[in-house]
Amino acid sequence: MDLTFSAEERAFEKEVRDYIAESLTPEMKRATALTPSVFSDPDIGMAWQRALHRKGWGAPGWPVDHGGPDWTPAQRWIFEAECARAGVPNVNVMGVKMVGPVIIGFGSPEQKNFYLPRILSGEDYWCQGYSEPGSGSDLSSLKTRAVRDGDDYIINGTKIWTTHAHHANRMFALVRTSDGERQQDGISFILIDMKTPGITTRPILTIGGDHEVNQVFFDDVRVPVANRVGEEGKGWTYGKYLLEFERGSGIASAKLREALKTISDLAESDVTGRAIADPDIAMRMSEVEVDIDALEMTELRVLSALQTGQNPGAVSSLIKLRVSEIRQAVTRLGVDVIGQDGLAVEPARPFYRLNHEPAIPEELLPVVPEYLNGRAYTIFGGSSEIQRDIIAKMVLGL
Amino acid sequence: MDLTLSDEQRLLRESADRFVAETFTSDHRKKAANDPLGYSPAIWKQFAELGWLALPISEAHGGLGGGAIEIGLLMEAFGRGLVSEPFLSTVVIGAALVAECGNEAQKQAILPKVAEGALTLAFAHSERAARFDLSHVDTTATKTADGWRLSGNKIAVLDGAAANQIIVSARVANANGASGKLGLFLVPAGAPGVAPRDYARLGGGRGCNLGLRDVQLPADALLGDGKDALAAIETVVDRAMAALGAEAVGIMQTLLDTTLEYTKIRKQFGRPLSANQVIRHRLADVAMQVDEARSMALRAALMANAEPAARSRAASGAKAKIGKCARFVAEQAVQLHGAMGVTEELDIGAYFKRLLAFDTLFGGSAHHYRRHAALSGRVQA
Numbered sequence: 001m002d003l004t005f006s007a008e009e010r011a012f013e014k015e016v017r018d019y020i021a022e023s024l025t026p027e028m029k030r031a032t033a034l035t036p037s038v039f040s041d042p043d044i045g046m047a048w049q050r051a052l053h054r055k056g057w058g059a060p061g062w063p064v065d066h067g068g069p070d071w072t073p074a075q076r077w078i079f080e081a082e083c084a085r086a087g088v089p090n091v092n093v094m095g096v097k098m099v100g101p102v103i104i105g106f107g108s109p110e111q112k113n114f115y116l117p118r119i120l121s122g123e124d125y126w127c128q129g130y131s132e133p134g135s136g137s138d139l140s141s142l143k144t145r146a147v148r149d150g151d152d153y154i155i156n157g158t159k160i161w162t163t164h165a166h167h168a169n170r171m172f173a174l175v176r177t178s179d180g181e182r183q184q185d186g187i188s189f190i191l192i193d194m195k196t197p198g199i200t201t202r203p204i205l206t207i208g209g210d211h212e213v214n215q216v217f218f219d220d221v222r223v224p225v226a227n228r229v230g231e232e233g234k235g236w237t238y239g240k241y242l243l244e245f246e247r248g249s250g251i252a253s254a255k256l257r258e259a260l261k262t263i264s265d266l267a268e269s270d271v272t273g274r275a276i277a278d279p280d281i282a283m284r285m286s287e288v289e290v291d292i293d294a295l296e297m298t299e300l301r302v303l304s305a306l307q308t309g310q311n312p313g314a315v316s317s318l319i320k321l322r323v324s325e326i327r328q329a330v331t332r333l334g335v336d337v338i339g340q341d342g343l344a345v346e347p348a349r350p351f352y353r354l355n356h357e358p359a360i361p362e363e364l365l366p367v368v369p370e371y372l373n374g375r376a377y378t379i380f381g382g383s384s385e386i387q388r389d390i391i392a393k394m395v396l397g398l
Numbered sequence: 399m400d401l402t403l404s405d406e407q408r409l410l411r412e413s414a415d416r417f418v419a420e421t422f423t424s425d426h427r428k429k430a431a432n433d434p435l436g437y438s439p440a441i442w443k444q445f446a447e448l449g450w451l452a453l454p455i456s457e458a459h460g461g462l463g464g465g466a467i468e469i470g471l472l473m474e475a476f477g478r479g480l481v482s483e484p485f486l487s488t489v490v491i492g493a494a495l496v497a498e499c500g501n502e503a504q505k506q507a508i509l510p511k512v513a514e515g516a517l518t519l520a521f522a523h524s525e526r527a528a529r530f531d532l533s534h535v536d537t538t539a540t541k542t543a544d545g546w547r548l549s550g551n552k553i554a555v556l557d558g559a560a561a562n563q564i565i566v567s568a569r570v571a572n573a574n575g576a577s578g579k580l581g582l583f584l585v586p587a588g589a590p591g592v593a594p595r596d597y598a599r600l601g602g603g604r605g606c607n608l609g610l611r612d613v614q615l616p617a618d619a620l621l622g623d624g625k626d627a628l629a630a631i632e633t634v635v636d637r638a639m640a641a642l643g644a645e646a647v648g649i650m651q652t653l654l655d656t657t658l659e660y661t662k663i664r665k666q667f668g669r670p671l672s673a674n675q676v677i678r679h680r681l682a683d684v685a686m687q688v689d690e691a692r693s694m695a696l697r698a699a700l701m702a703n704a705e706p707a708a709r710s711r712a713a714s715g716a717k718a719k720i721g722k723c724a725r726f727v728a729e730q731a732v733q734l735h736g737a738m739g740v741t742e743e744l745d746i747g748a749y750f751k752r753l754l755a756f757d758t759l760f761g762g763s764a765h766h767y768r769r770h771a772a773l774s775g776r777v778q779a
Contacts, residue, residue: 001400001401001402001403001407002399002700003399003700004399006399077399279771279777282776283764283768283771283777285771286767286771286776287767289715289770289774290715290770291690293694293697293719294691294693295690297694298689298690298693300401301401303399304399305402307399307400308402318686318689321686322690385679387682388678388682388683391685391686392672392679392681396682396685397658398661398672
């Protein structure tokens with residue numbers, strides 16, 4: 001057993017570090033640091049996606065024949081860790097990490113040829129149409145309906161919490177094409193052009209003051225049947241595949257370490273009056289760091305199992321729960337570190353392009369919004385309550 | 399980067415798991431609890447025959463040259479069976495102190511005997527006024543015409559009363575009488591002036607407080623050449639904390655397994671306890687904390703030979719985190735067993751108490767988060 005990477009892996013690490021150093025602009029880095037929402041806005045995020053694509057690194061998890069770089073699990077780890085350390089933009093995952101693998105796994109040749117290159121290049125910007133006002137954790141109760149009419153489906157209904165729907169030109173959606181015995185039956189996976197007549201998007205502001213999510217309405221929206229991925233009525237299977245794909249590729253500890261370092265640097269700076277001098281803050285800093293150490297080790301155990309071709313097993317389902325809790329602990333610590341400067345609300349966005357001098361130092365601006373928006377971490381992608389249900393069933397066999 | 403076990407390591411784990419499951423039954427433990435020695439010399443002999451006592455000792459001194467990972471595998475198995483044999487005090491701490499500080503003659507005299515199972519050791523270091531500060535030692539060693547004279551009071555000496563030799567830390571008085579470097583002294587069992595107050599240790603095994611009054615020792619009782627022993631003590635205690643972390647993981651895993659079974663069998667309101675979401679979620683949290691503890695124990699073992707600051711940060715991080723997890727897991731195991739969990743009729747209580755002992759040994763979570771913060775430059779040490 002050992003924790004060190006091989007000479008080849010070290011060389012790869014240097015290659016990644018060097019490429020990031022030459023491609024990540026100071027503007028991108030600053031914009032990322034000053035973004036208090038989950039994903040960077042597309043002007044920043046897609047600029048980075050294009051930079052990665054130029055190097056052939058646009059889709060680390062994809063197979064080689066669709067443009068993936070053919071990395072080992074260790075290389076993916078190193079890549080993610082270096083990206084986190086450098087503070088690269090948070091590219092919206094809906095394209096590369098979510099719809100991409102579903103199209104690769106279940107799409108027609110035409111769909112693969114059309115969509116995959118556009119995801120890689122950043123030409124298409126995707127959003128995810130899953131949740132509905134009446135279907136949150138109980139996702140398969142969804143009611144948005146697609147009725148067959150010749151070569152088209154006519155879609156009516158509404159989707160909610162749709163991240164970046166206001167930026168996206170495409171949506172992948174789960175819609176009901178028939179009523180089966182179980183509510184998971186009769187769901188289809190559809191690709192929708194967001195410019196299709198009948199689609200309207202309503203912004204929803206989150207409590208941190210950011211516009212990241214939306215509600216999307218479908219009013220007799222006509223979508224070609226050719227835009228369905230896989231078989232009609234099998235959408236639930238594809239939707240779940242997407243979630244499993246996402247689970248195995250998650251490397252969160254490096255990002256959390258950077259987030260903690262940002263807060264730690266603030267705490268050691270005069271900009272917070274040296275908050276670190278408060279022994280309670282210092283202890284909590286260590287407590288969160290140790291939690292990240294434990295998470296990192298768990299991620300490495302998964303990685304090691306993947307490297308040797310073993311199934312990491314149930315341990316990966318524990319990770320999502322811890323990641324979201326630790327993220328919240330970091331943001332909570334941030335609020336305590338900046339103290340009374342947290343009272344100042346800056347409603348304008350983005351923080352990296354303000355037309356006025358903010359009331360508090362710029363680097364403090366995202367701290368409270370990050371904490372507030374961050375309450376969503378234990379809610380989206382299956383709330384912590386749902387995760388505990390899954391752990392009880394799948395890990396503990398209850 | 400490879401965290402998979404080698405074939406030898408896998409075999410070690412399997413044989414340890416098997417031996418512990420067969421030997422350390424509930425009945426065995428209840429008998430051992432009333433044994434004045436606290437453990438079985440016959441089993442100790444079997445440990446020697448299995449090669450476990452030789453495991454971390456260097457090959458030059460009759461050992462197998464194993465490391466922290468192998469120790470962790472054994473300790474996790476020991477945790478599952480609440481083993482009370484003096485493995486930690488003799489092998490993980492005692493032999494390691496001799497290996498770190500002793501001169502060649504001392505190593506040759508002691509280490510092969512430990513490996514054979516012919517010699518048990520204990521470490522008398524903690525003092526009440528020190529709390530958990532490893533550098534705080536008031537016990538004194540004064541040079542005499544033909545050796546040393548030790549005086550002081552030690553607490554929490556694990557397996558001290560039954561050990562053949564006790565390694566005692568003391569401040570070595572300078573020529574002008576002022577206290578100087580920290581030294582480690584070999585004190586034979588029953589030496590005049592050594593007064594152990596033996597007790598049954600929380601969670602199994604024995605411990606003692608040790609009075610030392612003008613204990614006369616020969617010149618070669620001092621381990622090594624008189625170099626300050628603090629760095630060696632910190633090294634050995636860091637590694638002992640990693641080993642204890644692995645033991646705690648074994649204990650926690652057993653509590654989780656036992657509690658899971660119980661909640662499936664125990665019926666109230668016409669259905670098993672495990673059908674209730676509040677119970678299922680609690681168990682999910684317990685499982686998660688057992689897994690986090692497992693990661694931290696492994697991490698501390700992998701960092702056991704890192705440079706001192708990194709090693710100590712990993713050890714303190716592990717001790718703090720595993721201690722926190724241990725308290726939660728132990729308390730929830732009792733809670734979910736209901737009133738039965740508070741009785742001596744189930745094994746749960748014994749495992750609970752061993753985890754409580756783990757948490758306090760070498761300092762609890764609060765102490766080690768503080769040490770971690772100090773080592774990270776966040777607070778003054």
